[in-house]
Amino acid sequence: MSKYRRNERIGALVKILCDNPNKIFTLNYFTNMFNAAKSTVSEDIVIIKKIMENLNLGRVETIPGASGGVRYTTFINVDDTREILLDICKVMKDQNRIIPGSFLYMSDIIYNPKYVRKMGEIFATKFAGQNIDCVVTVETKGIPLALMTANVLNIPLVIIRSNNRVTEGSTVSINYVSGSTGKIQTMYVSKRAIKNGSNVLIIDDFMRAGGTARGIVELMKEFDAKVKGIGVMISTKEPEKKLVDDYLSLIILDSVDVERGIEIYPNEKVFK
Amino acid sequence: MSKYRRNERIGALVKILCDNPNKIFTLNYFTNMFNAAKSTVSEDIVIIKKIMENLNLGRVETIPGASGGVRYTTFINVDDTREILLDICKVMKDQNRIIPGSFLYMSDIIYNPKYVRKMGEIFATKFAGQNIDCVVTVETKGIPLALMTANVLNIPLVIIRSNNRVTEGSTVSINYVSGSTGKIQTMYVSKRAIKNGSNVLIIDDFMRAGGTARGIVELMKEFDAKVKGIGVMISTKEPEKKLVDDYLSLIILDSVDVERGIEIYPNEKVFK
Known part of the structure; x- marks a missing residue:
């Protein structure tokens, strides 16, 4: 030897x-x-x-x-966190990202390992020491960020589906109202996916009114799961009052306007 | 200093x-x-x-x-690769995984960073040195594996959607025939997502007849992209002839039977 x-x-x-x-x-x-x-x-x-x-x-x-x-x-300090988020905001500010309906194209960022890896580390740092059993997200756009968070926390990821799939086996579903559109939607998760009484961390890419996050919180009740935190990459400044109270967004999207440009900045709450 | x-x-x-x-x-x-x-x-x-x-x-x-x-x-040698795949097959063999329609429940494996991290490393090892520009997958179940592959290759991930979404901006779509069900389906990808003439690596979780992979290959032609490889976690033994020729599956699913159990094993091609 x-x-x-x-x-x-x-x-x-x-x-x-x-x-x-x-x-x-x-x-x-x-x-x-x-x-x-x-x-x-x-x-x-x-x-x-x-x-x-x-x-x-x-x-x-x-x-x-x-x-x-x-x-x-994993531990990312405040200075590095700020640098990462400022970098992402800078990339997001490109006017060419504006698509009809004042949406921002951001798939290239939220699917890029380079960015989601770092944001996953930020979430892992912020939600450390909370004995989280699994990260929960809803398909599709939040999956990369949620997976990277689960990866550094070394815990499983649970993906809630927006359609009932045969491959999920027996599922639990919940109806929820999308806060932005007012439409009723349904989400489904496999019964096997979450152990009763788990501590969960909800991660998603975007929050406008918080209807989806609220839906996930409700769904978690069906598993007697305790939501230890909600993390989103971007939340919009308006409406200020979201349908969930306690969430951490890394970045705040203030306004998207073809004339005046895109106002987006790191959330100061992250650095506290 | x-x-x-x-x-x-x-x-x-x-x-x-x-x-x-x-x-x-x-x-x-x-x-x-x-x-x-x-x-x-x-x-x-x-x-x-x-x-x-x-x-x-x-x-x-x-x-x-x-x-x-x-x-x-990243480089994983043959012995470690075999150990990882045997471990996954062992977990997959649990009879409780069988769900109606002879499907196997595997969300807990394909969403678990512990497993997809390692499989991503295996794909990165197998497709190394091919100057791949991005990894391409189709939502939803293949995303974690595709992201982990993209992560170790340090390249972007592109997610093809099964519905046309406003947040994707202008999209390119293609109709394809699902090899197993014979149904016509449509997939969409943002026009901005792939640079013309890119080298792409297709990654997915499961291949039965190969219709989806074939659809992605066709869609890539719209971008003059060169498919440098197709990697799937599991392919079924039957039909032996798939709709794509050149693919690498890590694991072969031979049969799922409530009486006789689940026959599943690493693909020997991986170790060559």
Whole structure:
């Protein structure tokens, strides 16, 4: 069995920990892998902890006790968060994005791993430590963002469907009123998808009146699930009063106007 | 400006490179970050290269020339690939997954970051070096897998819609015949989503007759796009002849029977 040098172990440790965010590895796992003493691996981890902190690359914690070990969690600081959101707003401000009906074309942003990866990390940072069991979204446009959030939290994603599909098996459905159009719509989720009493985090790309989010909250009641948070990428400034109270939007869309342009900016609440 | 020790630099380098797969970083970027000489950072990278190779953690390459630098790319070897796919097949074999119509419930797998992350890495490994510009999928169930593939390839994802949506702006549509049901369906994609002449990789969760994949291939012709590959998570054994010729499925679903159980296994073609 080969021996590894400290800097080799550190390179490998960082890779493995960061590839598996929020997963606890026992020290034994690494002592076996590197054929090294526990004290040696412990020292490696102390070094990694420090460098991650100093360079704002995330957090490495050691968890004591029998089921303990070491775990990496995503952490984005306020400055980096602001930079990411300002960058997205800048891209969004392009007048060419305006499509008939004062909508903004944004599929290229909300489907781009480069952006949703970072926004997923922001949500994971904001909703950390809440013992969330799964991320819930409704198809289609919020899926990439929700998946990236679930990915860094290392928990399953649940996708609510807007049509009843045979592949979902037995489903639970709910009727809800879209806050913007006033139309009654139905959403469906597989009965197997959510364990009763789960802690859930709702993630979506866009909130106007909040009717969809409200619908999801209602649907979660059917599973006795506790909504620990609602995160949306963009919420519109108007109507100010949404159909859900407690939500965090990363970006606020103030107005879309062919003449005056697009007013969009990061939500200051994110930086608190 | 603080100085960093070798093992600190290595920890940080691995984190930054692996967080940004397929992205080329100049050496200058790191010499500035670490306040270190170019030769020092070069040596760091040689060490990282070796450890990644030895422990099968991916590939680090240095690219020479003016636009050169260093880049991390995902690489999963045959043994790890087999282990991942066998693990998924084992989970899929659970008789409780059978739902009326001999369908298999698999949303919990295809939406779970734990699984799609790994399958995305397998696809990225198999389709590496093909200069792919974007990953294309059709809503809904294939999105997580397609996004994870796009994520490790560091390229955009394009989602084809099964309904025409106002938020997509001007769209291109195509009618196609579902190979399994024989029904005519329509798919839509935003005109802005794909640059003319792009190299695309099609990713989906499931293939029975291949009608959907065939539809996507036809739709890509409208953009003069070149289909560099088709990857699906699961294809059914029957019909053996699909409506597309060249595709790679990770897993083959042989039969679903309440009495005899579920026959499902990794596709040996993946390991070649």
